[in-house]
Amino acid sequence: MTRTLRPSGAALPGPVVGPVAGAVAPPRLVLMNPGPVVADERVRAALAGPDLCHREPEFTALMDRVRDRVTRICGGGPEHTSLILTGSGTAAVEATIASAVPADGGLLALDNGHYGERMYEIAGAYGLRRRRLEFGWGRPLDLAAVERALVADPALSHVSVVHHETSTGMLNDIAGIARIARRHGREVVVDAVSSVGAEDLGVERDGIDWLAGSANKCLEGMPGLSFVTARRVAFARVTGHPPRSYSLDLGRHYTAQETARAPAFTPAVPAFYAFDAALELALAEGVAGRAARYGRLATLLREGLEGLGFALLLPPQHRAVGLTAVGLPDGISYDQLHGPLKAAGFVIYAAQGPLAERHFRLSTLGALTTEDISGFLDALARVPAVAAREREGGSR
Ligand SMILES: *Cc1c(COP(=O)(O)O)cnc(C)c1O
Numbered sequence: 001m002t003r004t005l006r007p008s009g010a011a012l013p014g015p016v017v018g019p020v021a022g023a024v025a026p027p028r029l030v031l032m033n034p035g036p037v038v039a040d041e042r043v044r045a046a047l048a049g050p051d052l053c054h055r056e057p058e059f060t061a062l063m064d065r066v067r068d069r070v071t072r073i074c075g076g077g078p079e080h081t082s083l084i085l086t087g088s089g090t091a092a093v094e095a096t097i098a099s100a101v102p103a104d105g106g107l108l109a110l111d112n113g114h115y116g117e118r119m120y121e122i123a124g125a126y127g128l129r130r131r132r133l134e135f136g137w138g139r140p141l142d143l144a145a146v147e148r149a150l151v152a153d154p155a156l157s158h159v160s161v162v163h164h165e166t167s168t169g170m171l172n173d174i175a176g177i178a179r180i181a182r183r184h185g186r187e188v189v190v191d192a193v194s195s196v197g198a199e200d201l202g203v204e205r206d207g208i209d210w211l212a213g214s215a216n217k218c219l220e221g222m223p224g225l226s227f228v229t230a231r232r233v234a235f236a237r238v239t240g241h242p243p244r245s246y247s248l249d250l251g252r253h254y255t256a257q258e259t260a261r262a263p264a265f266t267p268a269v270p271a272f273y274a275f276d277a278a279l280e281l282a283l284a285e286g287v288a289g290r291a292a293r294y295g296r297l298a299t300l301l302r303e304g305l306e307g308l309g310f311a312l313l314l315p316p317q318h319r320a321v322g323l324t325a326v327g328l329p330d331g332i333s334y335d336q337l338h339g340p341l342k343a344a345g346f347v348i349y350a351a352q353g354p355l356a357e358r359h360f361r362l363s364t365l366g367a368l369t370t371e372d373i374s375g376f377l378d379a380l381a382r383v384p385a386v387a388a389r390e391r392e393g394g395s396r
Helices: 041-046 057-073 089-100 114-125 143-152 174-183 232-238 250-260 269-285 287-307 334-343 370-382 384-391
Strands: 080-086 106-111 129-134 158-162 187-191 210-214 225-231 323-327 359-363
Touching: 041 269, 057 080, 057 225, 057 269, 080 089, 080 232, 080 250, 080 269, 089 114, 089 158, 089 187, 089 210, 089 225, 089 232, 089 250, 106 114, 106 143, 114 129, 114 158, 114 187, 129 143, 143 174, 158 174, 174 187, 225 232, 225 269, 232 250, 269 287, 287 323, 287 370, 334 359, 334 370, 334 384, 370 384
Parallel strands: 106 129, 106 158, 158 187, 187 210
Antiparallel strands: 080 225, 210 225, 323 359
């Protein structure tokens, strides 16, 4: 009997000896999108760690170390711990909202941009009682309005707020929100996905009940992992809630990681190796050190942009170090910038929502250098549409 598994005459593939065709590295691009970031070579090299079974003690040791390092970066004390999830930042935000809000509770979502709105939508996806306060994109939160909303509805047990609203580059006053929430006996859920590791924030010091973050923004790891940091007693409490989600139930992950000391599901093992290395670098540099490094890049970038006649969305006191939202000058579109800049080696990022038409975004996260930023500004000045405008004296 002959069973033909391939067309007769087709050669069997030989063993793979060199890099596979798709794996040949393209030239380095300067990524100015807010994650995934340009990685430190030591973090990239860590990805190629040994194949590892996640139910062996070697993985437990790696997971324990990553959890502990994350908790330290988040300013957690001895009562705090962190759970690592395989999934993007949204998975951590979603797991927190789905798990923390009790059946008789609800969510007050503070919305001054895309990610604040996302937290409101997550609550809707789970059918939670919810209320949204919209402040407008790029507008600061109004603390008095938050207090009034909490007083008006005692069933709103949780307040959700984004630390760095990446859609605008705005830094929100987390400690101020947490103080109000505590005064009224409510808990705060903070999306710190694009700030933790580079902006001044501490779960203990600032009274944050739940912090969601991810590996591949200010912590400069690889994409694929996110985390939630909270008090052990808070995780233990939600372990008793009837789960709304199976794979994003923090109670399940707490029982697995804290009690059974093994992940609930198959984790992204290579991303764990990279995150461990990235966290070591982050702890060595320190949050303040990283803030200063990103801040120097952002200042160079912002001064250069203004010198070329670009207007920045936010006034200086509201700006995060990691992202700058920039107005498009009249007569210049995002596509006119994106193509030539990418050809020159720089990836810029579109704006979202109401800013999509007339703005774009530039991140200063990751292993970027001052040469990268000055190279970017040179390339921007040479983009035909920008150069033409400069020649015409720039209708500033
Ligand atoms: C990037 C980001 C997220 C999550 O994005 P993912 O694509 O799911 O990793 C959530 N919140 C903020 C503020 C972000 O910047």
